[in-house]
Each structure stands twice: as C-alpha cells, then as structure tokens.
Amino acid sequence: MSTAFDSVVDVLIIGSGPAGVQAAIHASRKKATTLVVGKPTGSAIYGTDVDNYFGTGSVDGESMLSEGISQAESTGARFILENVVSSGVVDGGFQIGLDGGDVVTARSVIIATGVARTKLGVPGEKELFGKGVSYCAVCDCNFYRGRRAVIVGNESEAGMSAEMMTGYASETSWVIWEDGVNPVLLDKAKASGVSIFRSRPVSIEGEGKVERLVLEDGTVIQTDGVFIELGARSAADIAMDLGVMPEMDDSIKVGADCSTTVKGVFACGDVTGKPWQVAKAVGQGCIAGMAAADYSKGTI
Amino acid sequence: MVTELNESNFDSFVESNKIAVIDCWAPWCGPCRRMGPIIEELSNDLAGRVGVAKLNTDDNQAIAVRFNINAIPTLLVFKDNVLVDSLVGLRPKEDIIAYVDSL
Numbered sequence: 001m002s003t004a005f006d007s008v009v010d011v012l013i014i015g016s017g018p019a020g021v022q023a024a025i026h027a028s029r030k031k032a033t034t035l036v037v038g039k040p041t042g043s044a045i046y047g048t049d050v051d052n053y054f055g056t057g058s059v060d061g062e063s064m065l066s067e068g069i070s071q072a073e074s075t076g077a078r079f080i081l082e083n084v085v086s087s088g089v090v091d092g093g094f095q096i097g098l099d100g101g102d103v104v105t106a107r108s109v110i111i112a113t114g115v116a117r118t119k120l121g122v123p124g125e126k127e128l129f130g131k132g133v134s135y136c137a138v139c140d141c142n143f144y145r146g147r148r149a150v151i152v153g154n155e156s157e158a159g160m161s162a163e164m165m166t167g168y169a170s171e172t173s174w175v176i177w178e179d180g181v182n183p184v185l186l187d188k189a190k191a192s193g194v195s196i197f198r199s200r201p202v203s204i205e206g207e208g209k210v211e212r213l214v215l216e217d218g219t220v221i222q223t224d225g226v227f228i229e230l231g232a233r234s235a236a237d238i239a240m241d242l243g244v245m246p247e248m249d250d251s252i253k254v255g256a257d258c259s260t261t262v263k264g265v266f267a268c269g270d271v272t273g274k275p276w277q278v279a280k281a282v283g284q285g286c287i288a289g290m291a292a293a294d295y296s297k298g299t300i
Numbered sequence: 301m302v303t304e305l306n307e308s309n310f311d312s313f314v315e316s317n318k319i320a321v322i323d324c325w326a327p328w329c330g331p332c333r334r335m336g337p338i339i340e341e342l343s344n345d346l347a348g349r350v351g352v353a354k355l356n357t358d359d360n361q362a363i364a365v366r367f368n369i370n371a372i373p374t375l376l377v378f379k380d381n382v383l384v385d386s387l388v389g390l391r392p393k394e395d396i397i398a399y400v401d402s403l
Binding site: 130131139240248 | 326328329330331332333334337357358361364369370371372373374386388389390392
C-alpha cells in the first residue's frame with residue numbers, strides 16, 4: 001500500500017490534541033522525522049473555548065489546534081487522521097498499526113491520547129456490567145461462543161472488535177451513530193458478516209442479564225452481550241503493548257522528561273494524570289517532543 | 301507464585317480455605333495483565349488468612365460456565381465453600397483487602 005508518509009520515522013506521536021501537536025512542533029524543529037496519528041476532533045478542546053491559557057485571551061479550541069498543526073507542518077511534521085489499532089516492540093523501535101492498514105516503525109513513541117470517555121451513560125449499563133455488558137471485547141469474546149453480541153462504538157476499536165467477535169459469536173452486530181469509522185474497517189466488518197445498525201443506543205435491558213439493546217430509532221436488538229468500545233484503542237492498551245504498565249486510573253506515570261519506564265516511549269498531556277489543563281499539556285508536549293527527538297537521534 | 305487452578309484442583313482449593321479469592325483471567329486481557337501483580341501482592345499480604353489463586357478461563361472454560369463468568373477479570377470470592385460474590389473488573393488491592401475484611 002502506498003503511503004503519504006515515511007514508513008520509518010524518528011518520532012511517532014499518538015494523539016493530535018494540544019500535547020501531541022506541541023510535541024510535534026518541538027520534535028520537528030529538532031529535525032526529527034515526525035508523524036502524528038489521531039483526529040483533532042477527538043481532542044477535549046475541540047468544539048470548546050479555552051480561556052485560561054497564557055497570552056491568548058479566550059480562543060476556540062478548533063482554531064488553536066488548526067494553527068498548531070500548521071506550525072508543526074511548517075517544520076516538517078506529518079499528520080494522519082487515523083487511529084492506532086495495534087502497537088508493539090520491534091528491533092530498533094516500535095511498530096504501530098493504523099486503521100487504514102498501514103504499519104509504521106518508529107524509533108520513539110509519544111503517547112498523547114488524552115483521556116477517553118469509556119462509559120456510554122445509558123440505563124442498564126451499570127446494572128448489567130459483568131452480566132453481559134463489557135468494556136473489553138478482546139477480554140470477553142471467549143464467553144460468547146455461539147451467543148449473540150453487539151458492539152457499540154463509532155471508532156476503530158469498535159470495528160476491530162466487531163470483526164474479531166465474528167470468530168466467536170453466532171451473530172455479531174455493530175451499532176454506530178456518528179461519522180468517524182474508517183471505511184476500510186467498515187468494509188472488513190461487513191465482509192466478516194457483521195450486521196450494521198446506525199442509531200444511538202438508548203438503553204440496555206434484561207432481567208439479571210443482558211437480553212436486548214434499544215436504539216433511538218426504535219430498533220430492538222436481541223442479544224446476550226453488549227460490548228462498549230468507544231473511541232480509539234485506549235492509551236492503557238497501547239502502553240501495555242509497548243511494555244509500559246499504566247496506573248490503576250489508566251494514567252501513565254512519567255518522569256520530569258516525560259519518559260516512561262520503557263526507553264523510547266514518552267507520554268504527555270492528560271494521559272499522564274491530572275490536572276487536565278491545556279497549559280500542562282503543551283508544557284509536557286514541549287518536553288516530550290524534544291526528549292523523543294533527542295532519543296531517536298541517539299543524543300540522550 | 302500464586303497457585304494456578306484447574307479442573308483437578310479447583311474444588312479442593314476452595315474447600316481447604318475458609319476464604320478463597322480466585323482471580324479469573326486470560327492472557328490476552330489487558331486489565332487482567334494489570335490485575336496480575338495485584339494478585340501476587342494479595343497472595344503475600346493475605347497469606348494464612350485467605351487462599352488466593354488464579355484461574356485461566358481460556359484453559360478452564362467449564363469452570364467459567366459453572367460460575368457464570370461473562371467478563372474478566374472477575375474475582376470469585378468463596379467463604380466456607382460457598383460463592384459469596386463475583387467482583388467484576390480491575391480494582392485496587394486496598395479495595396479487595398477491605399472487602400475480604402468485611403466478610
């Protein structure tokens with residue numbers, strides 16, 4: 001497959017919010033080949049105003065991100081609007097798979113994913129957790145052999161989960177209610193026999209166990225399991241695949257130079273824990289970007 | 301090392317401990333991998349009071365079905381050979397100790 005970017009980069013940044021973009025600015029200014037993977041629309045500041053950042057007054061997040069991306073691109077950073085679906089350690093660095101099918105090798109990785117929303121927030125979700133409601137399809141697919149499963153979510157993790165689930169469940173459905181699904185993943189899921197529904201989930205119902213999922217358009221899907229997989233692959237999963245153990249709250253502990261316990265893996269922004277503030281995110285982004293660039297060039 | 305249970309030693313382990321906490325897990329489950337070190341510590345911290353063990357649900361599906369496990373990690377908690385709770389999801393060591401102390 002042809003790509004619009006190098007298949008081997010010095011610094012690969014996962015996440016294109018304030019932390020990731022600032023990291024890209026500083027890594028690329030140090031002449032490191034820099035690739036940023038992620039969708040700015042998923043940033044916590046997209047669609048909101050930021051009014052507590054030094055020197056800017058009140059500014060809308062979308063403009064901030066757009067301007068920041070232009071700055072990073074002007075010094076050579078490349079941005080790709082896809083999600084990470086796999087990650088691992090290879091000789092000389094790390095290998096990151098994208099939902100469009102490309103695989104990138106990176107000498108260093110910066111995890112700047114922010115904090116993901118994981119709960120759907122519908123009636124029945126909490127009550128039926130562990131009784132058919134799951135937040136980890138890859139963990140629990142084995143319990144659904146010959147049973148019916150519904151995957152709920154608008155991004156790559158839901159698509160990957162739906163395709164995988166067809167190897168276990170007798171019937172697999174995928175509920176999508178926003179645009180954002182990579183068409184490659186959608187086609188793969190359909191080809192695997194996944195039934196696609198396009199309406200927002202409103203309740204999970206059943207007596208002591210999941211029996212059905214109700215959608216906003218009135219559709220009722222009879223099922224044994226509801227797998228809630230919102231967003232992209234979680235930072236905790238990416239971190240573990242790279243050898244970094246997350247904290248109990250899914251945050252990633254970093255040192256003063258934003259390094260993790262694994263050489264070549266850095267983290268910055270909300271994913272490193274509170275405070276969840278733009279100022280802290282860009283500060284850490286600056287540090288992580290420079291440190292990753294130096295690491296990838298062997299100067300630290 | 302935490303005792304690994306299977307079909308042949310599961311029942312005898314539960315019977316031989318006043319309180320037994322069994323961590324049901326599988327190798328590909330991320331939260332289970334994070335639970336692993338917590339269970340190791342619990343095994344030491346609760347030694348002599350509570351029997352702590354692990355059960356690979358992939359290798360022991362009949363036990364998973366027997367206890368109606370639909371999600372992992374799940375902690376099966378037994379007291380006097382009776383299942384008193386199934387705690388689903390990753391949780392801190394302190395919470396598990398507090399729960400066991402309340403039994």
